[in-house]
Amino acid sequence: EVQLVESGGGLVQPGGSLRLSCAASEFTFSSYNMNWVRQAPGKGLEWVSYISSSSSTIYYADSVKGRFTISRDNAKNSLYLQMNSLRDEDTAVYYCASERGNDYSFQHWGQGTLVTVSS
Amino acid sequence: DIQMTQSPSTLSASVGDRVTITCRASQSISYWLAWYQQKPGKAPKLLISKASTLESGVPSRFSGSGSGTEFTLTISSLQPDDFATYYCQQYNNYWTFGQGTQVEIK
Numbered sequence: 394e395v396q397l398v399e400s401g402g403g404l405v406q407p408g409g410s411l412r413l414s415c416a417a418s419e420f421t422f423s424s425y426n427m428n429w430v431r432q433a434p435g436k437g438l439e440w441v442s443y444i445s446s447s448s449s450t451i452y453y454a455d456s457v458k459g460r461f462t463i464s465r466d467n468a469k470n471s472l473y474l475q476m477n478s479l480r481d482e483d484t485a486v487y488y489c490a491s492e493r494g495n496d497y498s499f500q501h502w503g504q505g506t507l508v509t510v511s512s
Numbered sequence: 513d514i515q516m517t518q519s520p521s522t523l524s525a526s527v528g529d530r531v532t533i534t535c536r537a538s539q540s541i542s543y544w545l546a547w548y549q550q551k552p553g554k555a556p557k558l559l560i561s562k563a564s565t566l567e568s569g570v571p572s573r574f575s576g577s578g579s580g581t582e583f584t585l586t587i588s589s590l591q592p593d594d595f596a597t598y599y600c601q602q603y604n605n606y607w608t609f610g611q612g613t614q615v616e617i618k
Contacts, residue, residue, distance in 0.1 A: 428607070430556075438548075438556065438599055440607035452606060488555055496562060497603040498546035502555035 395420045395501040397489050402506030409479050409510070415472040415489030415503055423467035426492040428499060429474050431485035431508075441487070442474065457483075479510045514538050514602050518610035524618040531587040533613045535600035540580045544604035547576055547585045550612075551596045559598075560585065590615070 401413040413429070429441040442463040443452040451463055462475040472489050486507050490499035515538040525531050535545065543563040548556040558567050560576040563583055573588040587594055595617055600610040 437612045438550075438601075438609040440609065443607070454606075493558075493561060496544070497607070498558060498561040498601065499548075499556070500558050500561075500567075502557070504555055 395491070397491065397501055397503035399487065399489055399503045399506035402487065402508045404509045404511065405479055406512050407480060407510055410475070410477045411479065411508060413474040413476065413487055413489075413506060413508070415474075417470045417472065417491070420491070420501075422470040422491075425494070426497070427465060427472045428490045428492065429463060429472075430488045430490055430499070430502075431483075432488070432505075433482075433485045436485075439485075444472070476508070479508075481510050484508060484510045514541060514605050514608050516600055516602055516608050516610040518598075518600055518613050520613060521611065522614045522616060524616050525590050526618045527590055527592060529590045529618075531590050531594075531615060533585045533598055533600075533615075535578075535583045535585070535610050537581045537583075537602055537604075541602045541604035543579045544602060545576075545578070545583050546601045546603065547574075548599045548601065549594075549596045550599065556599065587615075 396418045398416045426445050428443050444463045460478045464473045486505040488505045489503045491501045493500040517536045519534045545563045547560040550556040559570050564576045575586050597612045597614045599612050
């Protein structure tokens with residue numbers, strides 16, 4: 394069974410930085426495009442960032458462009474999200490999600506990690 | 513940017529009811545639409561991709577239809593396990609989710 398496990402969340406002050414990780418197992422991580430999606434408390438889902446299987450293509454939502462950096466290490470079966478210049482509005486549960494092999498929907502999700510930006 | 517609008521935002525229904533949720537895109541997305549189910553404190557679960565393709569293991573009471581700008585998710589006979597929040601998502605041009613539809617017990 395595919396497993397995605399996020400880590401790295403926590404409490405950080407506005408303007409601070411945090412690095413999230415997503416460890417993948419039980420599937421060929423290097424063959425799949427990956428995404429980060431977030432959900433603010435009591436709110437809906439917001440796509441954050443995409444990285445292709447080979448890291449050749451990367452996209453960001455406008456709300457995080459220039460502040461967040463997505464990356465992956467296929468040798469370590471891991472996905473990362475470096476978050477800088479954090480704002481109150483970045484407070485959310487962050488999920489990593491893998492895409493289906495033949496389209497761009499999000500087939501498998503991790504359990505999420507909570508990031509709280511507050512002074 | 514493509515905007516996704518779901519209706520209704522909240523739906524009250526009883527076990528056994530037929531339930532329909534609508535999702536409208538601000539421009540044509542062909543059939544590049546997915547539906548997800550999310551329960552409190554849990555990650556979303558993919559139900560349907562490409563507007564009407566049921567994900568493996570998802571009960572056949574769930575179905576999806578539509579193309580272009582208007583889509584529907586139908587639950588033919590609501591079961592206790594189906595009370596949850598449902599999101600549509602377009603993936604024709606980047607990714608955008610609808611605001612969600614909470615299905616609650618009547």
